[in-house]
Amino acid sequence: MERKTIKDLLTDYKTILHHDITVMGWVRAFRSKRFIALNDGSTIDNIQVVVDFENFDENLIKNINTASSIKVSGELVESQGAGQSVEIIAKKIELLGDNFFEELQSTILQPKKHSLEKLREQAHLRFRTNLFGAVFRVRSAISFAIHQFFNQNQFFYLNTPLITGADAEGAGEMFGVTAFDLDQIPKDENGDIDYTQDFFGKKTNLTVSGQLEAETAAMGLGRVYTFGPTFRAENSNTTRHLAEFWMVEPEVAFNNLEDNIDLAENFLKYVIQYVLEHCKTDLQFLDKRFAEEQKQKPEKDRAKEGLIEKLENIVKKRFKRVSYTEAIEILMNSKENKKGKFQFPVESWGADLQSEHERYLVEKHFGCPVVLFDYPKEIKAFYMRLNDDGKTVAAMDVLFSGIGEIIGGSQREERIDVLRQKMKEMNVDEEELWWYIDTRKFGSVPHAGFGLGLERLVLFVTGMSNIRDVIPFPRTPKNAEF
Amino acid sequence: MERKTIKDLLTDYKTILHHDITVMGWVRAFRSKRFIALNDGSTIDNIQVVVDFENFDENLIKNINTASSIKVSGELVESQGAGQSVEIIAKKIELLGDNFFEELQSTILQPKKHSLEKLREQAHLRFRTNLFGAVFRVRSAISFAIHQFFNQNQFFYLNTPLITGADAEGAGEMFGVTAFDLDQIPKDENGDIDYTQDFFGKKTNLTVSGQLEAETAAMGLGRVYTFGPTFRAENSNTTRHLAEFWMVEPEVAFNNLEDNIDLAENFLKYVIQYVLEHCKTDLQFLDKRFAEEQKQKPEKDRAKEGLIEKLENIVKKRFKRVSYTEAIEILMNSKENKKGKFQFPVESWGADLQSEHERYLVEKHFGCPVVLFDYPKEIKAFYMRLNDDGKTVAAMDVLFSGIGEIIGGSQREERIDVLRQKMKEMNVDEEELWWYIDTRKFGSVPHAGFGLGLERLVLFVTGMSNIRDVIPFPRTPKNAEF
Numbered sequence: 001m002e003r004k005t006i007k008d009l010l011t012d013y014k015t016i017l018h019h020d021i022t023v024m025g026w027v028r029a030f031r032s033k034r035f036i037a038l039n040d041g042s043t044i045d046n047i048q049v050v051v052d053f054e055n056f057d058e059n060l061i062k063n064i065n066t067a068s069s070i071k072v073s074g075e076l077v078e079s080q081g082a083g084q085s086v087e088i089i090a091k092k093i094e095l096l097g098d099n100f101f102e103e104l105q106s107t108i109l110q111p112k113k114h115s116l117e118k119l120r121e122q123a124h125l126r127f128r129t130n131l132f133g134a135v136f137r138v139r140s141a142i143s144f145a146i147h148q149f150f151n152q153n154q155f156f157y158l159n160t161p162l163i164t165g166a167d168a169e170g171a172g173e174m175f176g177v178t179a180f181d182l183d184q185i186p187k188d189e190n191g192d193i194d195y196t197q198d199f200f201g202k203k204t205n206l207t208v209s210g211q212l213e214a215e216t217a218a219m220g221l222g223r224v225y226t227f228g229p230t231f232r233a234e235n236s237n238t239t240r241h242l243a244e245f246w247m248v249e250p251e252v253a254f255n256n257l258e259d260n261i262d263l264a265e266n267f268l269k270y271v272i273q274y275v276l277e278h279c280k281t282d283l284q285f286l287d288k289r290f291a292e293e294q295k296q297k298p299e300k301d302r303a304k305e306g307l308i309e310k311l312e313n314i315v316k317k318r319f320k321r322v323s324y325t326e327a328i329e330i331l332m333n334s335k336e337n338k339k340g341k342f343q344f345p346v347e348s349w350g351a352d353l354q355s356e357h358e359r360y361l362v363e364k365h366f367g368c369p370v371v372l373f374d375y376p377k378e379i380k381a382f383y384m385r386l387n388d389d390g391k392t393v394a395a396m397d398v399l400f401s402g403i404g405e406i407i408g409g410s411q412r413e414e415r416i417d418v419l420r421q422k423m424k425e426m427n428v429d430e431e432e433l434w435w436y437i438d439t440r441k442f443g444s445v446p447h448a449g450f451g452l453g454l455e456r457l458v459l460f461v462t463g464m465s466n467i468r469d470v471i472p473f474p475r476t477p478k479n480a481e482f
Numbered sequence: 483m484e485r486k487t488i489k490d491l492l493t494d495y496k497t498i499l500h501h502d503i504t505v506m507g508w509v510r511a512f513r514s515k516r517f518i519a520l521n522d523g524s525t526i527d528n529i530q531v532v533v534d535f536e537n538f539d540e541n542l543i544k545n546i547n548t549a550s551s552i553k554v555s556g557e558l559v560e561s562q563g564a565g566q567s568v569e570i571i572a573k574k575i576e577l578l579g580d581n582f583f584e585e586l587q588s589t590i591l592q593p594k595k596h597s598l599e600k601l602r603e604q605a606h607l608r609f610r611t612n613l614f615g616a617v618f619r620v621r622s623a624i625s626f627a628i629h630q631f632f633n634q635n636q637f638f639y640l641n642t643p644l645i646t647g648a649d650a651e652g653a654g655e656m657f658g659v660t661a662f663d664l665d666q667i668p669k670d671e672n673g674d675i676d677y678t679q680d681f682f683g684k685k686t687n688l689t690v691s692g693q694l695e696a697e698t699a700a701m702g703l704g705r706v707y708t709f710g711p712t713f714r715a716e717n718s719n720t721t722r723h724l725a726e727f728w729m730v731e732p733e734v735a736f737n738n739l740e741d742n743i744d745l746a747e748n749f750l751k752y753v754i755q756y757v758l759e760h761c762k763t764d765l766q767f768l769d770k771r772f773a774e775e776q777k778q779k780p781e782k783d784r785a786k787e788g789l790i791e792k793l794e795n796i797v798k799k800r801f802k803r804v805s806y807t808e809a810i811e812i813l814m815n816s817k818e819n820k821k822g823k824f825q826f827p828v829e830s831w832g833a834d835l836q837s838e839h840e841r842y843l844v845e846k847h848f849g850c851p852v853v854l855f856d857y858p859k860e861i862k863a864f865y866m867r868l869n870d871d872g873k874t875v876a877a878m879d880v881l882f883s884g885i886g887e888i889i890g891g892s893q894r895e896e897r898i899d900v901l902r903q904k905m906k907e908m909n910v911d912e913e914e915l916w917w918y919i920d921t922r923k924f925g926s927v928p929h930a931g932f933g934l935g936l937e938r939l940v941l942f943v944t945g946m947s948n949i950r951d952v953i954p955f956p957r958t959p960k961n962a963e964f
Binding site for chain 2: 041166
């Protein structure tokens, strides 16, 4: 008897109908001591196991409860009931391991509605719920689609270092990494910490971005992307921030800003199309949940589109490309701005855009994803390419409804004199970044790239609202459990 | 004129022959001021650009040197010379950026033979060399094959936390992670470090393995795998150790030891077959390099197989499965052991195997990959499943020639009483791992998994001999440059 996943049985059953099969999983429900809903994580759907109690030991039947793990062998037959294609007529059932039914009552595995907060406290068990099964299967599909997109487009996957001595980008607060015993930190003759005695012989941190290293690789391999963890030691206790999150950062030699925007648009459409095709049942579940959640909100706060509808529109609609200068005009002249409805009023060219402004542009003004480009150089990083106007840089942000910025990127400054001038102006240490500057010395080329925060994309695709619910074990201020 | 990669031109040229195309890249050589060998990183092969200097500005021609970055437009024609299918008759050439030819002389981009040590010191430039281009393209292909294998087999990709409060597995020395200013570490009333004031409110470290968290996910999603960075603060300055490296850790509900060995064997064969199919030109280059390196060695130390031959044999040969007990017999009775040729003599059952023993079994005794299983419980981790003999655990190691252990794994202890007993015996803190024990309380199931160090596999596949040469920016004692 061949062992099958429940996904195999439900999607691929034609050739094995009326065969004997074996399946293992966890009991989601045992109705009327006759119908077991069994799940093995391969899909959100359960398979129904029909148990004729007369054929089984009474003790066995009594021990089958919610969360029990069982092995079932039996015949796969067409289902009589609605909502399922096939079911199993059980011939043999075996309990696979312990199930402490009394302790279960205080866990989230107990079959009733639990708050997302409570589910988070038992993050090690929430994989067993419909909701988090769906979220993490979708997260996995998104990740695979990302790798497949880049692989199909001749990109090479690059692993940039997590532990870094460089603190140059200034993208945010960093965590220190040390092998020192903090009770006995060695000092030098001046009483300063003697980092030469630490593991790496100098002060090291957890990276905030692999971009600068990825640029060096793009100067040899042409097209590269990173996809790995990134860290921020910002004390932000919000639904949008994590101390540890996953970033995707492509970097492409010979690309200019327009190529970069094309890449970002094609990339997002590919990944979302992939999920629409490969995660149908999970998305249907999340779509329903999203609709119910919207109903609880006051009408003015409700999303205009259903979850799946929203995803389909991303794939269908061309992203609107708008310069920062145009966007500022639109925002300054908007009713919202004039009536003082923005928390941060838009007063003049040069202002940094807030999430409320980005969402206004996407949700109210254009009604589709928006790509802003050519930002004032003062509000962007030193490595972004200076435009001919001397005022703006070739930066780009992709804005999505509900999220705001989902991608941020730029063409990079490839002219060594301009780069050095910018570094001086922005107090970036040239000596520390000697290797970065080197890439502009030996066959420097125009190049461009961007960064995507994976969790933001997973939030968007799943319709979840707290970023802690789209990463298995979130790391946030005062929380590093598990 | 459509922009193409050099890989496009060399592999897919039939439909664009005699068309005008545009290509960008770096000059590898400019022979007789007439033939440019151009590379863009998409493949190890260069395309030849034929320049009739009479059609171009003299200054432009003078400025084209090794490492120059250029954009070339011209007609793609069949090549007259040997060793290449097509070449470009240049109509337009443009310099893309600076090339400081004098400074170039002190870099590894200068066209002569450089030591691997020197290449490592300029890790930011070594992507431009044939050797490291090949190594990192192969590393990328291996990574993609890993994702594809698991995706095709219904596994979900899981991101386990990098920063962790758990120090339970005891797999090695850990790096501390802190947001403290090390000059002003807060103390409590007893003079102890007050970790409640640190970012996470407790002492945190960089993970040494995602396995325990992956087990919790497998208890809901069924089949999961992690693929991410892992850390060891071991002060080992060898050709085999990194402080930061990438690990792959599948974990599968309902799998026993034999399923686990099957999975490991299928997995390795799939990945190596993928690289053989998708990295032909890079492997040919590495194969040649490997052969030359072998020639430098005394005959007795030379590898028995060529690089590609070795990889093909992995795919073809069935791995030999041998119990630890049998292996110890073989080793104890070997000539090597009796003549005292092992650095660590094998004296009795229970001994831990060293790399020299593993390699003896693979290279001398069996002549094929070997899977050892059922190790003495004393030399293995607490979570491995105790066998009925009470003496051994259901552990497995896959051994490869030249490398020794490439995969280590086990069936996990799913019986809560046995697990607790083992934890007590091995001094593992039960309270800290409350969540791990929970997974044995609510529908515990047999399950199994393993770990693969990515860099070891890349070493094996590329034939490189120092692990620092198969990761872009190695992290080792006293070294966190870039």
